[in-house]
Amino acid sequence: MRYFFTLLFFLGLLQANDAVHTFAKSEDCKSCHTQIYDEFYGSMHANSTPQKDPIHNAIWAQHPKNLKQEQYACGKCHTPAADNLDKMMTNAQKAMPDAKNETHQAGISCAYCHRIKSIELHKEHNTNIMTTTEKNYFGTLKEGIESPYHGIVSEGNEHMKNGNVCIGCHSHRMNKHGLNVCSTNIDNEMDGANCVSCHMPKIDGSVSALNDTKVHAFHGFAGAHFHSEMLTKHVDISLLRNIGNFIINIDNRTSHALLLHPLRLGVLKVSVKRGEKTTQLKDEIFVRVLGKDSKPAMPWIADTTLKDTMIQANEKRSVQYDFKLQQGDKVDVVLGWFLVNPKALQSLNLENESVATKFHEFKKESFTF
Ligand code: HEC
Numbered sequence: 001m002r003y004f005f006t007l008l009f010f011l012g013l014l015q016a017n018d019a020v021h022t023f024a025k026s027e028d029c030k031s032c033h034t035q036i037y038d039e040f041y042g043s044m045h046a047n048s049t050p051q052k053d054p055i056h057n058a059i060w061a062q063h064p065k066n067l068k069q070e071q072y073a074c075g076k077c078h079t080p081a082a083d084n085l086d087k088m089m090t091n092a093q094k095a096m097p098d099a100k101n102e103t104h105q106a107g108i109s110c111a112y113c114h115r116i117k118s119i120e121l122h123k124e125h126n127t128n129i130m131t132t133t134e135k136n137y138f139g140t141l142k143e144g145i146e147s148p149y150h151g152i153v154s155e156g157n158e159h160m161k162n163g164n165v166c167i168g169c170h171s172h173r174m175n176k177h178g179l180n181v182c183s184t185n186i187d188n189e190m191d192g193a194n195c196v197s198c199h200m201p202k203i204d205g206s207v208s209a210l211n212d213t214k215v216h217a218f219h220g221f222a223g224a225h226f227h228s229e230m231l232t233k234h235v236d237i238s239l240l241r242n243i244g245n246f247i248i249n250i251d252n253r254t255s256h257a258l259l260l261h262p263l264r265l266g267v268l269k270v271s272v273k274r275g276e277k278t279t280q281l282k283d284e285i286f287v288r289v290l291g292k293d294s295k296p297a298m299p300w301i302a303d304t305t306l307k308d309t310m311i312q313a314n315e316k317r318s319v320q321y322d323f324k325l326q327q328g329d330k331v332d333v334v335l336g337w338f339l340v341n342p343k344a345l346q347s348l349n350l351e352n353e354s355v356a357t358k359f360h361e362f363k364k365e366s367f368t369f
């Protein structure tokens with residue numbers, strides 16, 4: 001039964017990826033959509049490949065399908081504009097990501113995202129269904145708007161606005177042991193906010209060089225690597241002082257867990273300044289550890305979650321510090337993360353990659369008494 005199920009899935013996967021599409025290069029959009037292009041160029045979507053993302057590369061380096069040079073199934077989400085995506089997705093075709101192939105290095109390109117027509121839901125991971133017309137893009141601007149370079153589809157474009165366009169790749173990823181290794185809440189809305197409104201907020205600057213508009217949707221995709229300052233307003237930090245202790249409350253008003261990828265390690269750092277003296281209190285850690293046989297394991301080996309202290313969607317987490325505050329004390333609170341859990345750095349050969357080793361400050365707050 002299980003075999004039958006897996007086979008069905010496999011067929012489903014092949015079918016959904018049978019067509020290889022040709023996508024316009026993102027550079028082609030630069031002359032008119034200059035600001036959007038510049039934002040995109042620095043984002044993780046433009047840098048999602050093993051050659052451009054050292055963290056992706058480090059995990060991929062240890063993957064059995066890479067060691068045997070068999071298949072790069074990651075391409076479905078990490079290099080979806082590849083000109084041989086079908087082969088990449090097929091076992092034993094040996095179609096590996098190639099530094100010299102432009103379509104492999106395009107990442108989640110402009111034209112790719114703007115040609116997602118609908119999303120097919122699957123148990124393992126979802127699939128994007130693409131349009132077959134090359135230069136015709138889904139958008140959300142007012143109807144009847146035109147471009148001299150490409151067509152604009154303004155019908156059936158709700159998915160661009162409500163965030164469904166993101167869930168083809170972001171909703172979940174199940175490994176072959178049935179463990180969901182990376183999951184964003186598929187119920188992608190919260191208080192009227194969704195993936196697009198939170199991660200692509202409207203900011204100053206024109207949509208294109210041809211018409212002067214005041215704002216455009218931010219295409220730098222604020223997240224754990226870049227521009228997290230744009231998201232701090234969705235997480236509140238407050239302090240409650242008691243007689244013998246105090247409590248830090250973290251209110252995650254987000255529709256998903258604070259950090260999503262299982263490599264991450266969130267940290268709450270708290271210190272108390274009294275006069276000239278600063279006392280550093282114990283760090284509080286937020287993490288989701290995947291494992292097998294009671295030991296941490298790579299996502300393709302893991303069959304269970306060993307530990308999950310990550311702050312969940314819409315959760316208010318309280319952390320108690322047994323420290324008696326006095327008048328004049330100043331409490332400094334920093335919430336942040338390491339993109340790669342420091343315990344995993346060595347085994348991933350990432351000790352010298354600053355992107356993996358650096359502590360990323362997300363939100364700071366100070367309280368004086
Ligand atoms: C179903 C889509 C999908 C597939 C298939 C997929 N990924 Fe990902 N991957 C994502 C998404 C979405 C993110 C961003 C998640 C986040 O930031 O929380 C991501 C992030 C990552 C990261 C973190 C990168 C960083 O810079 O922090 C690593 C590492 C990674 N993937 C490795 C892989 C490997 C290796 C494969 C193939 C064996 C793979 N992924 C297959 C969707 C996918």
Ligand code: HEC
Nearest residue numbers: 024028029032110111137139140141147149207208210211
């Ligand atoms: C010759 C100039 C030009 C080039 C090149 C160009 N565009 Fe546009 N595009 C426009 C204009 C003009 C509009 C209409 C919006 C406006 O008034 O600025 C537009 C609008 C759009 C929209 C918004 C549609 C909507 O309703 O929200 C999308 C999406 C889009 N372009 C994608 C792209 C992509 C992807 C590329 C590159 C593959 C590209 N464009 C290249 C001129 C251009």
Ligand code: HEC
Nearest residue numbers: 044048053077078080166169195199221222223224225226
């Ligand atoms: C074709 C698959 C795909 C689609 C569609 C997609 N993403 Fe991603 N996204 C990824 C992958 C893969 C990564 C991780 C890249 C890496 O770290 O190497 C990522 C990373 C991110 C990040 C993390 C950025 C950071 O700085 O850490 C955010 C935020 C994000 N995506 C938001 C979105 C939003 C919002 C949408 C919908 C508008 C979307 N994505 C659509 C595949 C996709």
Ligand code: HEC
Nearest residue numbers: 029033036037040045108109110113140160196207216217
């Ligand atoms: C991960 C998916 C994704 C990628 C990659 C992406 N876009 Fe978009 N784009 C969107 C979404 C979603 C919207 C709708 C935003 C909204 O309605 O707030 C949008 C909106 C637009 C608009 C309409 C203007 C606006 O401000 O709403 C233009 C033009 C556009 N994109 C061009 C581009 C170009 C050019 C690139 C590459 C440089 C690109 N997009 C890459 C998802 C993407």
Ligand code: HEC
Nearest residue numbers: 166170188193194195198223224228231234254259260261
């Ligand atoms: C209410 C606002 C909000 C909504 C809605 C929202 N996010 Fe987030 N997202 C956040 C915040 C806050 C963070 C954590 C701060 C950061 O990573 O910069 C975050 C982080 C992320 C990250 C990085 C996590 C990591 O571990 O690398 C990804 C990827 C992401 N969101 C994708 C999505 C997708 C896809 C959707 C829709 C299904 C979505 N988000 C909906 C606010 C939101």
